[in-house]
Amino acid sequence: MSDDMVTFNVDGNEVSAPAGKLVIEACEDAGVYIPRFCHHERMNPVGMCRMCIVEVDTGRGPALQPSCMLTVSDGMIVDTQSDVTKKAQDGVLEFLLVNHPLDCPVCDKGGECPLQDQTMAYGPGESRFVEEKRHYEKPIPVNDNVYLDRERCILCDRCTRFADEVVGDPLIHFMDRGNQTQVNTFPDEPFASYFSGNVVQICPVGALTAKPYRFKARPWDLAEVDSTYPNAMGDRINVQSSRDQVLRFQGVDSDAVNWGWLADKERFSFEALQSDNRIGSPLMRGGGLNKADADGDELVAASWSQALGSAAKAIADTTPDKVGFVGGARLSNEAQYAWTKLAKGLVGTDNVDAQLGDELPPHALLGLPRATVAEACQPGGVIVLIGCDPKETLGTLYIRLRHAVVEDGAKLIEITPTDTGLTNVASASLRARPGEAGTVARALLAETVSGHIGGVDEDALATARDLLGSGPVTVVLGRGSLSESVDSVLEAADAFLDVDGVRFLQAIGRGNTMGALDMGMSPGLLPGRTSLAAGQDAFSDLWPQLPNSDGMNTAAMLEAGAAGNLDVLVLLGADPINDALDPAVAAKALATVPTVIAVDLFVNDSVSKAHVVFPAAAFTESSGSHTNLEGRITAIRQKVTPPGTARSDLVIAAELARRLGHDLGLETPSDVWEELGPRSAVHGDVSSAAIEADVDGVLITATGRVAFAPPDQAVSREPVNAYALRLVTARRMFDNGTMVQQSPHLAGFAGQASLRVNPYDFNRVGVADGEEVRVSAPKGSVNVAARVDPGVPKGIVVLDYNRSGADARVLLDPGATSIDIRLESKGGKA
Amino acid sequence: MSIPKITTARWDVEDGHTLAGYERTGGYSALKKALEMTPAEVHEEVKTASLLGRGGAGFPAGVKWGFCPPGVWPRYLVVNGDESEPGTYKDRIMLERDPHQLIEGCLLACYALGLSQCFLYVRGEMAHGQERVAAALNEAYEAGYVGKNILGTEVSVDVVLHWGAGAYIVGEETALIESLEGNRGMPRLKPPFFPAAIGLYGKPTIVNNVETLSNIPWIINNGGQAFADIGEAPSTGTRVFAVSGHVNNPGVFEVEFGTTTFRDLIMGEEYGGGIRNGGSLKAFIPGGASAPWFFEEHLDLPLEKGTVDRAGSMLGSGAIVVMDQTTDIVKACHNVVRFFSRESCGKCSPCREGTSWLEKILQRIIDGNGRRADLALLMDVCDNISPGIAWPPKQTTICPLGPSAVSPIASVIERFADEFDAYLGEPSTEQAVEVR
Numbered sequence A: 001m002s003d004d005m006v007t008f009n010v011d012g013n014e015v016s017a018p019a020g021k022l023v024i025e026a027c028e029d030a031g032v033y034i035p036r037f038c039h040h041e042r043m044n045p046v047g048m049c050r051m052c053i054v055e056v057d058t059g060r061g062p063a064l065q066p067s068c069m070l071t072v073s074d075g076m077i078v079d080t081q082s083d084v085t086k087k088a089q090d091g092v093l094e095f096l097l098v099n100h101p102l103d104c105p106v107c108d109k110g111g112e113c114p115l116q117d118q119t120m121a122y123g124p125g126e127s128r129f130v131e132e133k134r135h136y137e138k139p140i141p142v143n144d145n146v147y148l149d150r151e152r153c154i155l156c157d158r159c160t161r162f163a164d165e166v167v168g169d170p171l172i173h174f175m176d177r178g179n180q181t182q183v184n185t186f187p188d189e190p191f192a193s194y195f196s197g198n199v200v201q202i203c204p205v206g207a208l209t210a211k212p213y214r215f216k217a218r219p220w221d222l223a224e225v226d227s228t229y230p231n232a233m234g235d236r237i238n239v240q241s242s243r244d245q246v247l248r249f250q251g252v253d254s255d256a257v258n259w260g261w262l263a264d265k266e267r268f269s270f271e272a273l274q275s276d277n278r279i280g281s282p283l284m285r286g287g288g289l290n291k292a293d294a295d296g297d298e299l300v301a302a303s304w305s306q307a308l309g310s311a312a313k314a315i316a317d318t319t320p321d322k323v324g325f326v327g328g329a330r331l332s333n334e335a336q337y338a339w340t341k342l343a344k345g346l347v348g349t350d351n352v353d354a355q356l357g358d359e360l361p362p363h364a365l366l367g368l369p370r371a372t373v374a375e376a377c378q379p380g381g382v383i384v385l386i387g388c389d390p391k392e393t394l395g396t397l398y399i400r401l402r403h404a405v406v407e408d409g410a411k412l413i414e415i416t417p418t419d420t421g422l423t424n425v426a427s428a429s430l431r432a433r434p435g436e437a438g439t440v441a442r443a444l445l446a447e448t449v450s451g452h453i454g455g456v457d458e459d460a461l462a463t464a465r466d467l468l469g470s471g472p473v474t475v476v477l478g479r480g481s482l483s484e485s486v487d488s489v490l491e492a493a494d495a496f497l498d499v500d501g502v503r504f505l506q507a508i509g510r511g512n513t514m515g516a517l518d519m520g521m522s523p524g525l526l527p528g529r530t531s532l533a534a535g536q537d538a539f540s541d542l543w544p545q546l547p548n549s550d551g552m553n554t555a556a557m558l559e560a561g562a563a564g565n566l567d568v569l570v571l572l573g574a575d576p577i578n579d580a581l582d583p584a585v586a587a588k589a590l591a592t593v594p595t596v597i598a599v600d601l602f603v604n605d606s607v608s609k610a611h612v613v614f615p616a617a618a619f620t621e622s623s624g625s626h627t628n629l630e631g632r633i634t635a636i637r638q639k640v641t642p643p644g645t646a647r648s649d650l651v652i653a654a655e656l657a658r659r660l661g662h663d664l665g666l667e668t669p670s671d672v673w674e675e676l677g678p679r680s681a682v683h684g685d686v687s688s689a690a691i692e693a694d695v696d697g698v699l700i701t702a703t704g705r706v707a708f709a710p711p712d713q714a715v716s717r718e719p720v721n722a723y724a725l726r727l728v729t730a731r732r733m734f735d736n737g738t739m740v741q742q743s744p745h746l747a748g749f750a751g752q753a754s755l756r757v758n759p760y761d762f763n764r765v766g767v768a769d770g771e772e773v774r775v776s777a778p779k780g781s782v783n784v785a786a787r788v789d790p791g792v793p794k795g796i797v798v799l800d801y802n803r804s805g806a807d808a809r810v811l812l813d814p815g816a817t818s819i820d821i822r823l824e825s826k827g828g829k830a
Numbered sequence B: 001m002s003i004p005k006i007t008t009a010r011w012d013v014e015d016g017h018t019l020a021g022y023e024r025t026g027g028y029s030a031l032k033k034a035l036e037m038t039p040a041e042v043h044e045e046v047k048t049a050s051l052l053g054r055g056g057a058g059f060p061a062g063v064k065w066g067f068c069p070p071g072v073w074p075r076y077l078v079v080n081g082d083e084s085e086p087g088t089y090k091d092r093i094m095l096e097r098d099p100h101q102l103i104e105g106c107l108l109a110c111y112a113l114g115l116s117q118c119f120l121y122v123r124g125e126m127a128h129g130q131e132r133v134a135a136a137l138n139e140a141y142e143a144g145y146v147g148k149n150i151l152g153t154e155v156s157v158d159v160v161l162h163w164g165a166g167a168y169i170v171g172e173e174t175a176l177i178e179s180l181e182g183n184r185g186m187p188r189l190k191p192p193f194f195p196a197a198i199g200l201y202g203k204p205t206i207v208n209n210v211e212t213l214s215n216i217p218w219i220i221n222n223g224g225q226a227f228a229d230i231g232e233a234p235s236t237g238t239r240v241f242a243v244s245g246h247v248n249n250p251g252v253f254e255v256e257f258g259t260t261t262f263r264d265l266i267m268g269e270e271y272g273g274g275i276r277n278g279g280s281l282k283a284f285i286p287g288g289a290s291a292p293w294f295f296e297e298h299l300d301l302p303l304e305k306g307t308v309d310r311a312g313s314m315l316g317s318g319a320i321v322v323m324d325q326t327t328d329i330v331k332a333c334h335n336v337v338r339f340f341s342r343e344s345c346g347k348c349s350p351c352r353e354g355t356s357w358l359e360k361i362l363q364r365i366i367d368g369n370g371r372r373a374d375l376a377l378l379m380d381v382c383d384n385i386s387p388g389i390a391w392p393p394k395q396t397t398i399c400p401l402g403p404s405a406v407s408p409i410a411s412v413i414e415r416f417a418d419e420f421d422a423y424l425g426e427p428s429t430e431q432a433v434e435v436r
Helices: A023-029 A083-098 A114-122 A158-166 A197-202 A304-316 A333-347 A362-366 A395-406 A437-445 A458-468 A486-496 A513-518 A554-562 A583-592 A649-659 A669-679 A688-693 A744-750 A759-765 B019-024 B029-036 B039-049 B061-065 B090-097 B099-113 B127-142 B173-180 B210-214 B216-222 B224-229 B262-267 B305-310 B329-343 B349-366 B373-385 B401-412 B417-424
Strands: A005-010 A013-018 A053-057 A062-066 A077-079 A146-148 A172-175 A182-185 A208-210 A223-228 A236-242 A245-251 A283-286 A298-301 A323-327 A382-386 A411-415 A428-430 A473-478 A503-507 A568-572 A595-600 A612-615 A624-627 A632-636 A725-731 A754-757 A772-777 A780-788 A796-801 A820-825 B076-081 B117-122 B158-163 B205-209 B238-245 B251-256 B281-285 B319-324
Touching: A005 A023, A013 A023, A053 A083, A062 A083, A083 A114, A083 B349, A083 B373, A146 A197, A158 A172, A158 A197, A158 A395, A197 A208, A197 A245, A283 A304, A304 A595, A304 A612, A304 A649, A323 A333, A323 A554, A333 A513, A333 A624, A333 A649, A333 A669, A362 A486, A362 A513, A382 A395, A382 A486, A395 A411, A411 A437, A411 A458, A428 A458, A437 A458, A437 A486, A473 A486, A513 A624, A554 A583, A632 A688, A669 A688, A754 A759, A759 A780, A759 A820, B019 B099, B019 B127, B029 B099, B029 B216, B039 B061, B039 B099, B039 B216, B039 B224, B061 B099, B061 B205, B076 B099, B076 B173, B076 B210, B090 B099, B090 B127, B090 B210, B090 B238, B099 B117, B099 B127, B099 B158, B099 B205, B099 B210, B099 B216, B117 B127, B117 B173, B127 B158, B173 B205, B205 B210, B210 B216, B216 B224, B238 B262, B251 B262, B262 B281, B262 B319, B281 B329, B329 B349, B329 B401, B329 B417, B349 B373, B349 B401, B349 B417, B373 B401, B373 B417
Parallel strands: A005 A077, A223 A632, A323 A568, A382 A411, A382 A473, A411 A428, A473 A503, A568 A595, A595 A612, A725 A796, A754 A780, B076 B117, B076 B205, B117 B158, B238 B319
Antiparallel strands: A005 A013, A053 A062, A053 A077, A146 A208, A172 A182, A223 A236, A236 A245, A283 A298, A283 A612, A624 A632, A725 A820, A754 A796, A772 A780, A772 A820, B238 B251, B281 B319
């Protein structure tokens, strides 16, 4: 037996467990379940509910001990069945029930309630309490989506610990004392957390309920399946439905990914998938009497036959170089392969790009040594956060990183232009001026530097440098701000490549971008993380039309489209009008290209300009798999049927191929892996069976043949103009994205765009907090409400991206290292 | 042998609370003497004195000081001045009348343990005590007794005052530490949170009571042995008791520890002066509201920790509450239970729900709505808070507050069954309830 195992006795059986394990968990591993309410395996023990109290003898005679606070030791004797134990547990359960309203018949939790279940299993069965129970107003909202019923609450501290310890939003707390103790928010401060839905999931009673689910179903009527939310983290979820309607997403505890947590943006977005705005049938340009008419003004319902025929004809009537495919990060891996095969293997064009030019380029996503989330979060490691704010964009990654720092002793060094959600736990925060992250990274890694580098002084650099040696380094790399050149982030990555054993975790935004790149949805790439040239041999036997030269990326396709040089543009879940960096070019392209084909869930601004629209099935409506930011492939499983005649993306590709005279040879997800596995340099271990087999899925560890391309030369820096402020654009958790806007309980959080300004700079402008100001950049100007934010350094302003009221893209200049703006009150005074 | 006044000597000195008055009466001489000794020698004197903690649990202070894990720094001294046990008001008077003695005691403890940071936590309601301690501390800083390089030596100690916000539970040391950290005053579970190992800010922390530390200057001046010679080992020295209730002369009295009896304290002319109006003793609480009650037959027990423990109660915080023959036992019992019910912090279920349930049952009995089965119910609820209802109590709770509410009920429910019966009415009038 190894040194770190101990042997103890539970209910007469000798069992062994790792030293340091809590008795409650060690017993559960040994098959003995001890009832509990406050204990949660992902949070620190607190020992409040006393339900898990058992008789434990450590050599000084048996004594009642809470098993959630006690670690196992050699020779310990645990008795979960003794009369003393049972009496105590019986008593605790009775105490928990004396003031519980027992309104189970109208309680959402009824049927899946730990209090109900444990009362059945361990409880006295009848009440001796004849006095009046505690009364509170019920329920009260703690925020827009979560209701709190204090009568049902058993004060287990789970929600309050979650808010404080797990996500760092300590906005709910115990109030009053004794029998009047209650959970509540502070006066006039709602529980404004991006993660509030988790408290509903972990509440062991029906005290916390979620508005989007309240009174919608009984647990025993729900059918469920484990699946993956196709966000960049690939959060594992349990999809629950009743009568073919998805009613709830619950987090699934995956060690590798989300530990059971979800951000509200994901948890409550099931509403979007049930929305009446979903497209239920193919659409085509129509004239009178709902007849398809390519010159018509409106989109009208059409048959699949009409739509497929029209789309296939448009593609067949032109040459491959005049066909472009934009988008695809929403799709499953399998659908991505099918569309890549259709575009590159059958149509023969390399004009395929799943990205919209607003994230890290493919070589930075595929060519850097990649870390898993667990590696990034390893105890004692060093996390370098460059250029992004995970709290706003990758909710569960934020939770994991925060845990690593707060609980596991990891050190966090930020190289970001402003405060992030992790700033208050960071060991060092280097406020690199926009465009100068690379310079700061090089200075950090240099032996010595003096003076100010990129806005950071030498002392701060020295402090951070001392931390670097304390453990293995992982760089969390993202492109948070679109107003600075991506080269500065790439330069920083290049600098860190010199660090021994460094690994990178790319904080991408769009869900299945990693899958899209692995499936070749990018100019110059083929499936299996290989280049067009290197992959020819593997695919030429199956793909008759393989292109010979690299095609256009999204920006080039839109330029070509606007210039009249594209005949067909296929939008795969893409909305260039709202997402491309140059909205004017995108709009012109969609107005100019003769045939725009869209595959989507909703009619967004770009889809509304399409000529043929195919309704696609969402991730709850078709099966497949998803690749997350660490390269982990997990299963997406169908739970409900798609609306109307919508079909899976894979089937749409296959049908379109058939109309083009080819058999794609792909009907089910497993067909894809059987075809791709032997041909891919990295997917050899992947099969549908392997993906299905493990909650943590299959992690791609093989490296491909795509090399990271550092910027040619050090990014040139514009001198800082004393009269100007440097612009940062920031993505927020809730924005005008389709899933948020189509979810009634999330849409309201997006709000209006605002400009956040340091108090010093703010005072110079001479406006009131919240008053509109004019932001002028060389390329354009917008009016936006300005707010004071001490988290923004002097000389910098932060403009929300993709929110209503101000389109930040008007100010952008993709070629510029950074963008300086002038700020004026609308009256014109500076 | 006449017993010296160790902690209350300056209570009759008009300006004893000022630095001038304190110095004039020998104040800070122990500090000067200690600075000539090694810290280990100071610690040794306290061990020799066998000074038992005066806060409630009665653990030897010198031994407690030795519990910090080696090599873990910083460490802190926390002074528990959150005296709030009903009937206890000795620390308050010490804070008001002789704050410098406490400060000197803190400095001596810090010196003995090599600490440089002391937190003095004073109960929120003790406004006058707070003023006096704050004024004294300012004087002591001014005079160089506290702060950097005390009296020109290399020794530096800072003392930080902190006022409580008015919660009884904060008298429990781990709850006090939580409160001091700025959190809600809720106790931590021991183990693992023994303050000497994981205390304030997660660091080793010694928590001592005001009276405990107020003894230290005398011990250093006169030697630990001189202290140990007073009283009956292990209850050495003197101890200050607060006598209240139905006595002729309620007050705070310093008496020899271990030898004086309850009868001396309650009936003695110089102390309690006997039961008021010539009445007779019905019951008394020997060590604060948490303690099981004593009666006539316990009067001749000495005020000695071991003896009282064996008799099934405790000296606790040194509060003796006397009840005469006019006392309604059920109401008195309800009164004490209500206190604990209201002061429960709400953290653990048995205390939060159990104490208020006990209070409600007692209230119902007093209101004339009691059932005979309620007596068994009371005892069973007590048993679920404190399994076995034994002394010292076992507990399903985190801290001893829950079992404290059990003490009065367990003390009286059988002995004064007739008084409960009087409230319950005739057995025959009771409606039988069929219970499956």
